[in-house]
Amino acid sequence: MLSSPFVRQPASVQQVMLTVLLALLPAVALYVWQFGPGIVLNLAIASASAVAAEAAVLRLRKRPVGLYVTDLSAVVTAWLIALTFPPTLAAWVLILAVVLAIVAVKHLYGGLGQNPFNPAMAAYCLMIVAYPSAMSQWPAAGWIDLGTHLQLIGGASLDAITGATPLDALRTGLRGDAPVETILAGKAFGALGGAGWEWIGLGYLAGGAFLLWRRVITWHLPAAFLGGLVVISGVFWLADSARFASPLFHLASGGTLLAAFFIVTDPVSGATTPRGKLIFAAGIALITYMIRNFGAYPDGIAFAVLLMNLCVPLIDMKTQPPVFGHKGR
């Protein structure tokens, strides 16, 4: 080291990624409590496939395998995939998604830090287009023991256990012109949003607070995403509360909280300037709401994220913050 600065803060990519994994733990614990230990198995399968895929690609690309595998970024992607996918999905779909995320979405663009699209969300979109029905089967509330889980991810389909998601049910219901209250009384719905899922959402909220405290993320992205979602769902709800669900329902449903703190906050594929972050996240909220209500897929977050990923270079360019000594010009 021949030039300044000669000192560095003890920080590393690995540390950042480890913090993110730690922040996911409360939600994972609640997940186990609500739906049984299967999710842990899924996380393990996803992580192992991610690491294997990452190592293989790094070797093929002749990059330092040890350095980049141990940065844990592949494991974070794997966990986000496992947590956004239906837990009862056949394991090979999960593995395929993870491998695609690592190989095609991340490394084809140059690896760590270079991918314009969020790998977990890109994988989600690919899978939902390829396997729409499998990707829409979510467990209804209730504990699933490990044996049943193994059967399910082995490819068995047990209709008694899985069904459409609350968001799905809501939209299907809306098409049938049933008033929103009747739909919400159905068995897929809990006190706030989807049964059981709202608890896990609280886990993500806790994790998000941890990330904010550790300064891994800034407030801009979650605030703009959640705020945007509340505003737009509020507008529709106030206009016609018989047809549209309340903001609270949208906050507690689907992957809203997971997305707010762990997905829209992906630094690599997201906007970086303070104002850019606000625009980026509010855009995701808007598109998400539109797809949830008027689109064809159960949750629109993944598509919304990819669409906004496309806008990032423009957003960043147009929102450069004023430089010291250049303000007010």
Place this chain on the structure above:
Amino acid sequence: MIAGLFTFNGGVKPDTHKNESAHAPIRPAPIPPRLFVPLRLSARATTRCIVEAGQQVRKGQPIGVPDDPLSTTVHAPTSGTVLGIELHTMAHPSGLKTRCVIIEPDGEDRWIEHPGFDAEHASREATLAWLRDCGVVGLGGATFPSHIKASAAGRIDTLILNGAECEPWITCDDRLMRERAGNILAGAQRLRRLIGASRILIGVEDNKPEAIAALTEAAAGDTAVRVQAVPALYPAGGEKQLIRVLTGIEIPAGKLGGDYGVQCFNVGTAYAVHRAIEHGEPLLSRVVTVTGNVAQPGNYEVLIGTPVDFLLELAAPKTDTQRVLMGGPMMGFALPALDVPVVKASNCLIACSPTLFPPPPPEMNCIRCGACAQACPADLQPFELYWFSRAKNFGKAQEYHLFDCIECGCCAYVCPSHIPLVDYYRFAKSEIWAREREKSAADAARDRFEFRNERQEREKREKAEKLAAKAAATKAKLAEKAAADGTEKTDAPASDDPKRALIAAALERAKQQKTQVEAKNTDALTPAQKAQIAAAEARRAAADTPPAGPDETENP
């Protein structure tokens, strides 16, 4: 008088490591067996040597006189014999050599006559000239001549004394403030009167309570002076950052404090002004902190020209010392050799061991986490600058305000991917600078070429005109003759004119092209920025290659 404090964005809090040397009072360093006093003060400030080998000199005797407006007089730091005027390696990252007067001290330290200076009866100009003749320059690191800074009178109401000393490890200003607060204030008052300011604000980081107490006591009863503790946050001692914290004024890019009613001096400079005016003593020594991997860290009053290795020995460096830094760890540089002399800018020597300064972990890809942007005191987007610099997209880098980067190192300090970001900026700055220079050289060559062309054209034209005149004369004669003879001859058409028009048009085009390729932004650089670029360039020369980048081969 209580005024609220302001803040600047960004900043970092590295371990201060001040305790190692902060307790050690300033002690005079012994006179070394040889002094190497550089005749060149900075890239532009040169002096003309007025002594020769074999000559006896006395302490404080001028040995180099200013050669240009940016330089100040150079003095013999002690009495002795001039051994010669030779090239010697400088305390500069480049390891370049410069002309030094080599003095063998006689050990008697005999002064020349220095009666002092009657500032009360002297004109402003005379006082400023006196400061120049005493070699007083900024001791905060930039070594800008104080007489120039102090000449910006008329528009200044606030004099800021910079005692922030925000870089880790350094304690020389801290000790100076604790031990010589009264003298610092006396010098500050001189400066205040010189620039016509009405008040003095002294900014000291709040991790130096003793210094604050000493200054406050010295300033007691003087309502025009305020000692202000500022939060310890690197780089609070950056000139524009300190001005911002103390006054809330954000000096626009390319402007100096003087344009906004504030002028900033280092506390050490104020002390030097006091010595120069009250005692008539030129600036012959400065306080240097010697710390790091040494058995006895300390603060020494060191003669300018003292070799670094001599000074280092006083603090007993440990055996696993790998290299020595001059300046702090955030903005200092590794010395290319240890026989270089201490100069007026040298505030600190840090001995480095692999334990104290471990090598950085391997560089990885940028993950756009934005940590660097949050840490940047200049409100830049360091990772964008990094992308552009690395891709050699220098136009874009300038558009993203590369030249507002103060190379404070905060961004590289926080980067989780361990990217040596500042190296990329230095590389980009020096590349841009080099291109500028190449371009102006090319311009000059083209001008010369065009001038020559034009001259040749003119000569040709004149020749042709002469010939034509001659021919016309002959023709006229012939015509006369012919008329006389009764025969008519048609005149040959002059093909000269259209050709000339073509040449003129071509020249015009060339001129237009020239103005189009003019690079932007660099004309508006302040001298400080230019100096920065020069320094960056030298550093790059030291490293001699652009940063290699993380093991990237296939990506741009």
